[in-house]
Amino acid sequence: MRVERKIDGKLSRKGQMEAIGLVVIVILIALGMLFMATFALKSEPQKKIFTRKGLAYSTMSALMKTTVRDEAGCSFLSAEAPKIGGDVIEDCAKYKDVDRSLYQCIGPISHQPLHSCAFLEEMITSSLTKTLGGWNKNYEFHSQLITLQGETPIDIVKPICEKGFCEDVGGGCPKWKERDSSGLFPINTGAGLVENTLYLCD
Amino acid sequence: MKSKKKMNRKGQMQMTETIAILFIFFILLMFGVIFYFRYQKAAFQEKEEELLGQRAMESTLKALFMPELICSRGEAEPEDNCFDVLKLNSSSETMQHYLDDYYFEIFSYATITVEEVYPENKTWILYDKPKPDFTRKEPTFFVVTLRDELAGKNQPHYGLGYVAVTVYS
Numbered sequence: 001m002r003v004e005r006k007i008d009g010k011l012s013r014k015g016q017m018e019a020i021g022l023v024v025i026v027i028l029i030a031l032g033m034l035f036m037a038t039f040a041l042k043s044e045p046q047k048k049i050f051t052r053k054g055l056a057y058s059t060m061s062a063l064m065k066t067t068v069r070d071e072a073g074c075s076f077l078s079a080e081a082p083k084i085g086g087d088v089i090e091d092c093a094k095y096k097d098v099d100r101s102l103y104q105c106i107g108p109i110s111h112q113p114l115h116s117c118a119f120l121e122e123m124i125t126s127s128l129t130k131t132l133g134g135w136n137k138n139y140e141f142h143s144q145l146i147t148l149q150g151e152t153p154i155d156i157v158k159p160i161c162e163k164g165f166c167e168d169v170g171g172g173c174p175k176w177k178e179r180d181s182s183g184l185f186p187i188n189t190g191a192g193l194v195e196n197t198l199y200l201c202d
Numbered sequence: 203m204k205s206k207k208k209m210n211r212k213g214q215m216q217m218t219e220t221i222a223i224l225f226i227f228f229i230l231l232m233f234g235v236i237f238y239f240r241y242q243k244a245a246f247q248e249k250e251e252e253l254l255g256q257r258a259m260e261s262t263l264k265a266l267f268m269p270e271l272i273c274s275r276g277e278a279e280p281e282d283n284c285f286d287v288l289k290l291n292s293s294s295e296t297m298q299h300y301l302d303d304y305y306f307e308i309f310s311y312a313t314i315t316v317e318e319v320y321p322e323n324k325t326w327i328l329y330d331k332p333k334p335d336f337t338r339k340e341p342t343f344f345v346v347t348l349r350d351e352l353a354g355k356n357q358p359h360y361g362l363g364y365v366a367v368t369v370y371s
Contacts, residue, residue: 058283065283067354
């Protein structure tokens, strides 16, 4: 009887030790998991989000307000310099299927008088390359004409990405990437509503 | 004699086992401590970066809405994301002149420049006070319109440019 108890006592103490060991292991694993979760659930810094959103909006807002300089030779229609987010986009939307548009401005890249749609492409490409492109940001610019309700929007300007036209060189900010939008910059034209959007991503 | 020897060997075995377990336990503990301190160091650096980023953001917003630079027209609402070229021309000198007296309290150690992209390529250095022994700097960019009242015939000309605000720590 005495021997049995002794053996039992030894066995139960060994069992207790093993249980403590298991508890220690479980605690260690739980702590590790907690650390991993802290790392994984860390949100993107506020500054990054704010800058991307603000930059997309400010770029688009500034671009739409920009007027074409007199040296571009396109303001023969009125004394006022044509505004990108107004006169030029409207002209492009109206005459996109015609060889000659009302405005024939000299492009900043080709230095040739261009159809307003071609001028827009050059102007936007040049401006975005000098700003967002210079800071190594990925971007995608869209300008779409919505003629009737429900009709598929038509690109009046080919989508522009950081390396050129998106359809030719790829890149840009596809939907699966974490991106921020400038929001729609709608312009009411005689041909319909033109929606301009700029996407920014890392 | 024989059973005593057996017991001794068993005891030795148990001792070795305990030492091995303790050794492994302390190694694990050491790894944990190293990992924790590394994490703390990284977290501290991240916090520092976050604070610098926050300061960059605040300085940029202050610069964007400065009455000395923003496009205004009488009592009308000022235009957002727009700098007046006439104001820029005079502010670059004024801001440098009153840098320590007034503007340092607003921007602390920072550099603020405005670059024109279209139609020309002008640069205005508005504020330049880098920290003498800075370890980190954080640049923030914002695209702005540059209104030039003197360039247009009937209406002002709007150019394109950007403001670069760099803060130091």
